[in-house]
Amino acid sequence: MALKCGIVGLPNVGKSTLFNCLSSAKAQAANFPFCTIEPNVGVITVPDERLTKLAELVHPGRIVPATCEIVDIAGLVKGASKGEGLGNKFLGNIRETDAIIHVLRCFEDENITHVDGTIDPIRDKEIIDTELQLKDLETIESRLAKTEKAAAAGNKDAKIEATVLHAYKEVLEQGKNARIVEFESKDEQDCARNLFLLTSKPVLYVCNVGETDAKSGNAFTKKVEELAKEEGAETMVIAAKTEEDIAELESYEDKQMFLEELGLEESGVNRLIKKAYALLNLETFITAGEMEVKAWTYKKGWKAPQCAGVIHTDFEKGFIRAEVIKYDDYIQYGSEAAVREAGKLAVEGKEYVVQDGDIMHFRFNV
Structure with a gap:
């Protein structure tokens, strides 16, 4: 199951620094807009202490964790929906992702410029939201005339x-996001x-x-x-910058010691990956x-046969039972x-709903 999360935000909010922490791929983190021109892609493992235990x-030959693909998408700017900056290309990259990790700058640093001059994460969020909403409206309006004629x-x-x-158009024209719209019928859900x-x-x-704000946040957060x-x-x-410092430490003990000094039980990167997965x-x-x-x-x-199909389609087709x-x-x-x-x-049989952490063995016959 290929999963892809896109990291978005205005330029200079820390997207590439965060990506560097998440992935072994090293994106260029520089103090100017558009230093990430091609989307950087990294495959990251989903932390799961259960596998280690x-x-x-079991003493297996290897441990294979779940993975998630992270795409570092270049900084969007006001007007991106109309092609400003490198807008159209970046918006296309977002379209290919399953979920969005929206990075907001909530730190003061006079050495790192902000494209709008001041620190205001709410304004920054609204700029990105507006650009994405305008692009969605464009998508909807381009389909409506043809669809209404066929209807x-x-x-x-x-x-x-x-x-x-029409349901999406109404919400987007109010400056709201499409994700707040809920459809009752399966046909509408599939179409959406x-x-x-x-x-x-x-x-x-x-x-x-x-x-200093890593544990408790601040007024911006x-x-x-x-x-x-x-x-x-x-x-x-x-x-993110502190996480990058932690990532560069060689031993697990040193990393844990750094986290303890900050009052954190787990690295922000691990928490982020788990949250993205959830x-x-x-x-x-x-x-x-x-x-x-x-x-x-x-x-x-998902039920047992669907989960069997994740391993191999034959397991789902010939499913007998799950241990x-x-x-x-x-x-x-x-x-x-x-x-x-x-x-x-x-x-368990075909109606068993699989639970997180179940250890499974499938019996099948093709």
Whole structure:
């Protein structure tokens, strides 16, 4: 399951610095706009302590964590929807992502210029929102005339699409994002998904702060949190420059010591990756054997055959049953054999809804 999150924001808010922390790929972090001209792409692992603990019991040949693709998209500016800066290209890059990580500058630093001269994350957020909304309106208006003509001629699919387009148009014209619109019928939901609107994607607002504000945030981050709460969006505070310093430390112990000095239990990068994963409504099931302990990504609510299909389509087609061990039971009893002996291995059929952390073995016949 290929997952892609796009990092967006105005120039000089710390996007590339954050990307550098997230990925082993090193984006150029320079104090001028458009230093990220091609979208930098990094494949990052989703932190999951459960894999390490299982590996200590199973002693596999390798550990394979879940992954997520992060795209560092160059700084958008006012007028991007009309092609200002390098707007059109960047907006196209956002369209290809599953979720948006929107970085907002919440730190003061006279050595790093701001394109609008002052620090105001709410204004910055609205600039980006407006550009994305204008681009979505353009997409909708270009489709409406043709769709309405087909709907008037009696085309059923066109009637559904016209309803969806009008619902989105109304919201976007009010300066709101498409993601607040909810559709009841599956046909409308499918149609909405296939429009790939920029503002329909789930968003995580990342408040980039200085080192001293890494734990508790500041007045800027509080404003962002209030606004995000109204939208029903997620926020988090991260000190990207400090995270970059932590990432350069060689040993795990040194990194932990640095975090403790800041009063943090876990690095901001780990928290961010986990939040991005959750933002897409994703969970993990695990396969554990001598060859490997591996995390597999699936959509929350999926049933056993769908999850089997993540490993191989034949597993889904010929699904017979799933043998399921709860993670806590595996850790408690120490091996699959001991779990079986304790009667804690469950045999589940096609209607079983897989739970995050389930350790699974699929039986199938093709």
